[in-house]
Amino acid sequence: MSQKFYRVNSVTYAVKGRDALLRNGYRAEIVKNPDPSRGGGCGYLLRVDNADSRCLDILRRNGVRAFAAPEGETRR
Amino acid sequence: MIYLDNAATSWPKPFAVIEAVNRSLSVYGANPGRGGYQMSVDASVAVFGVREQLNEFFDGYGPETVCFTQNCTQALNTVIRGTLRPGDHVLISSLEHNAVARPVHALTKSGEITYDVFPVFSDVSKTGAALEEKLRPNTALIVVTAVSNVFGTILPIKELAEAAHRHRIPICVDGAQAAGVLPLKMRETGIDFLCVPGHKGLLGPMGTGALLTSNLALRPLLFGGTGTGSLSLDQPPVMPEMLESGTLNVPGIIGLGKGIETVAEMGVNTVYETETALCRTLCEGLRAIPGITVYGNGTDTPQAPLVSFDLEGRHSEDVASALADAEIAVRGGYHCAALAHRFAGTTETGTVRVSPSFANSQADINKLLNLVEKIAFYKNL
Numbered sequence: 001m002s003q004k005f006y007r008v009n010s011v012t013y014a015v016k017g018r019d020a021l022l023r024n025g026y027r028a029e030i031v032k033n034p035d036p037s038r039g040g041g042c043g044y045l046l047r048v049d050n051a052d053s054r055c056l057d058i059l060r061r062n063g064v065r066a067f068a069a070p071e072g073e074t075r076r
Numbered sequence: 077m078i079y080l081d082n083a084a085t086s087w088p089k090p091f092a093v094i095e096a097v098n099r100s101l102s103v104y105g106a107n108p109g110r111g112g113y114q115m116s117v118d119a120s121v122a123v124f125g126v127r128e129q130l131n132e133f134f135d136g137y138g139p140e141t142v143c144f145t146q147n148c149t150q151a152l153n154t155v156i157r158g159t160l161r162p163g164d165h166v167l168i169s170s171l172e173h174n175a176v177a178r179p180v181h182a183l184t185k186s187g188e189i190t191y192d193v194f195p196v197f198s199d200v201s202k203t204g205a206a207l208e209e210k211l212r213p214n215t216a217l218i219v220v221t222a223v224s225n226v227f228g229t230i231l232p233i234k235e236l237a238e239a240a241h242r243h244r245i246p247i248c249v250d251g252a253q254a255a256g257v258l259p260l261k262m263r264e265t266g267i268d269f270l271c272v273p274g275h276k277g278l279l280g281p282m283g284t285g286a287l288l289t290s291n292l293a294l295r296p297l298l299f300g301g302t303g304t305g306s307l308s309l310d311q312p313p314v315m316p317e318m319l320e321s322g323t324l325n326v327p328g329i330i331g332l333g334k335g336i337e338t339v340a341e342m343g344v345n346t347v348y349e350t351e352t353a354l355c356r357t358l359c360e361g362l363r364a365i366p367g368i369t370v371y372g373n374g375t376d377t378p379q380a381p382l383v384s385f386d387l388e389g390r391h392s393e394d395v396a397s398a399l400a401d402a403e404i405a406v407r408g409g410y411h412c413a414a415l416a417h418r419f420a421g422t423t424e425t426g427t428v429r430v431s432p433s434f435a436n437s438q439a440d441i442n443k444l445l446n447l448v449e450k451i452a453f454y455k456n457l
Contacts, residue, residue: 009314010304011109012140015124030120032112042306044112063138 004051005069006059007043013064014044020062026050045069077403078440083225083253083382083431084407085275085282093334097281100330107323109303119326126333133336134270135261136288143287143316144324148252149175151271151287154319155248156180158294164216166191167207169231170419171224174412176250193415200232204239211243218247222254223380226416226427227372230380237266246292252276253380256339257348268292279339280332283325294319350434351381354441358383358430361445367452371420371427384427387452392426398451404444406430
């Protein structure tokens with residue numbers, strides 16, 4: 001388990017995704033994408049402190065389109 | 077004052093709604109979906125909570141398909157302008173509010189679309205047949221109100237949705253008078269687009285409304301900032317933000333959430349039965365007064381809890397004004413519904429519309445009846 005960031009389409013999906021992860025026992029938080037020049041501009045990321053390979057699956061099963069954010073995208 | 081104009085907007089608002097609006101101005105004071113600091117995220121979470129409430133209340137297709145609008149009219153305009161393309165044909169019922177009739181009429185005047193009006197009958201099968209008769213190969217949308225805002229007539233939404241879907245046409249429902257008063261279930265009934273005001277039966281503040289979609293594509297009515305994809309000049313095609321350019325009315329939305337909670341706790345059926353009992357007393361009393369004609373309510377057909385009447389020889393605005401002088405708030409005139417008055421033949425004097433809420437009492441109705449009786453008797457009142 002490690003800290004990971006997932007890029008989502010909007011703040012609505014960020015909240016929806018966070019809630020889905022919390023329900024499944026993950027420590028998830030909504031954070032602003034620190035580098036808006038990547039990924040098309042402003043947006044939100046989900047930071048999951050105890051992420052594992054199931055996170056993306058949970059997000060997608062809950063209708064949240066998400067992508068694992070590349071390492072560089074999470075730092076300014 | 078005795079307030080009997082809840083079809084225009086509900087009043088008084090529950091204290092919990094007032095308190096929620098007040099609190100949100102302090103607690104959720106940041107712009108949702110814009111910042112990454114805690115208050116902005118908290119506001120986003122709170123707004124999302126109300127999307128979830130609306131989705132659950134109306135049996136919708138997911139919180140992300142719930143878009144906030146300023147009112148029901150904006151939601152209806154979004155559907156009408158966001159789905160129709162040049163050359164399309166649209167069908168609307170004879171009981172539509174101007175919120176539907178005017179945008180459709182405007183698009184027709186500019187030569188972009190055509191439209192037809194189908195009559196509504198008390199016989200459900202006749203209404204369905206009337207709709208099917210007016211369909212054309214290029215009919216692209218059907219827009220119907222769930223309840224006439226003038227006469228309280230309840231339209232057979234499920235049957236009309238089935239007819240629409242047999243021809244693969246989406247149906248948009250104007251829930252202005254039904255939301256919070258009658259059950260409106262999108263998936264169960266087959267509604268593709270549901271437009272609701274927040275400030276009527278849902279007990280929220282004015283300036284709130286919502287558009288619930290079944291994931292069908294729509295073009296935005298407004299373009300602008302959504303908080304996402306800021307470097308692109310294209311509107312991000314992601315619902316619901318795609319249809320929500322500009323800052324949301326967060327205090328209103330939070331108040332709306334509390335209003336929905338209040339209605340859900342009471343139960344829509346309880347609201348309907350309480351208000352219908354008041355309307356029954358009103359109709360019986362009005363019918364006993366010489367010169368009064370009551371429209372709609374009191375027949376075997378179920379009606380929404382609002383009553384329209386007129387008094388022989390008096391314009392409805394005169395009667396409403398006389399009632400206002402006695403601190404009774406009702407609405408006279410045409411209720412922004414030209415088609416409905418033409419259909420019912422009430423364009424000369426309009427109607428006096430009485431729309432109680434669950435907060436009214438039988439005593440309120442008795443006071444109104446007493447006064448109407450006097451107005452009918454004394455010609456110069």
